[in-house]
C-alpha cells in the first residue's frame with residue numbers, strides 16, 4: 001500500500017518533468033500542444049469538477065451528523081470544535097497575509113492562451129451575501145456554486161439530526177456515499193500524472209520555462225507560513241492552555257510529525273499521533289475522540305495551502321482579489337479543509353472549490369499540481385500537529401475541571 005502511494009508521487013513528478021520537456025519541444029509549435037494535448041488536461045480538470053460537489057455534499061452532511069455524538073461528548077466536543085475552527089481561520093488568514101506580503105506570485109503574469117482567462121466583475125458585498133443562499137436544490141449542485149452547496153449540505157445535515165430515527169436510513173446512505181466518493185476521488189488522483197503532463201505542456205509551450213520560477217517562490221512562502229503557524233499558534237496554545245513548554249511539545253510530537261511528513265496522510269499518522277499525545281500526558285479518552293475527529297475535519301495546513309494557492313493563482317492570472325473575495329476565501333478554505341479527507345492529494349482536489357467560490361480559473365491547479373506532493377508533506381505535518389495541540393489543551397482543561405470538581 002505504502003509503496004503504491006510513493007510511486008504515485010514519483011509518477012506525478014515524472015509527469016511534471018516530462019510535461020516541461022515536451023512543452024519546451026513544442027515551443028515552436030504551441031498550437032499543436034493547445035489543440036491536441038491540452039484536451040486531456042481538460043478532461044482531468046472536468047473529472048475533478050465532477051467529484052468535488054458530491055464529496056463536499058456528503059462529507060459536510062457526515063460532519064454535521066457526527067455533531068450528534070459531539071453533543072453526547074458534551075463540553076469536550078464544544079471545546080474541540082471551537083479550537084479547530086478558530087485555529088483553521090487563523091491559518092488561512094495567515095496564509096492570505098503572507099501570500100500578499102511576500103507576493104507569492106512573484107510579479108509573474110501568464111501570457112498566451114493556454115490558460116487564458118477573463119476576469120469576471122466581482123459582485124458587491126451584499127450581493128455576495130445573498131448569493132450564499134440557494135434558491136433551488138439542483139442548480140447549485142449542477143453549477144458547482146460552492147457556498148450554496150455548503151449551505152444545502154449544512155441544512156440537510158441538521159435535517160438528518162432533527163429527523164432522528166426516521167432519518168437513519170438517509171444517514172446510512174450518506175455515510176456509505178462518503179466512502180464511495182473518497183474512492184472515486186482516489187481514482188481521479190491516480191490520473192494526476194497524465195493530467196499534470198497534459199496541462200503543463202501547452203503552458204510551457206506558450207510561456208516558456210520561466211513560468212516555473214514562481215513555483216519555487218510559492219513553495220518557500222507556503223513553508224514559511226506552515227512554520228510560523230505551528231511555532232506561533234500551537235506554541236502559544238500549548239503554553240497558555242496546557243502549561244506545556246513549546247520545546248517539549250514539538251519534541252514529543254517529532255515521531256508523528258515525521259510520519260505525517262513522509263506519508264502525506266493524516267489518517268496514516270493517526271496511530272502514532274495518539275501515542276505521542278498520550279506520552280505528552282493527554283488522557284486516553286480525550287485522544288481517542290479528539291484525534292480521529294481532527295484527522296477528519298481539522299486541516300490547518302491544508303487551509304494555509306488553499307489560501308496561498310488561491311492568491312498565487314489570482315496573481316499569476318493578473319486578477320486583483322477584492323477584500324470581499326479574500327473574506328470568501330477564508331470562509332471556503334475553512335470549509336474546504338473540513339471537507340478534505342486525510343489522504344494524500346485530497347487538498348488539491350478541494351482547492352478547486354475555493355477557486356470556484358471566488359470565480360478564479362481552476363486551470364490554475366495545473367500550475368501547482370506538479371509540486372503538490374512537496375506541499376502536501378508540509379501541510380499534513382501542520383494538520384496533525386494542530387490536532388495534537390488541541391488534544392493536549394483540551395485534556396489539560398478537562399484535568400483542571402476534574403480537579404475543581406474534586407476540591
Ligand code: ASP
Pocket residue numbers: 264265266267299301302340341342343344345346347348376379380383
Ligand atoms: N494529505 C493531507 C492530509 O492527509 C490532506 C491534503 O491533501 O491536504 O492531511
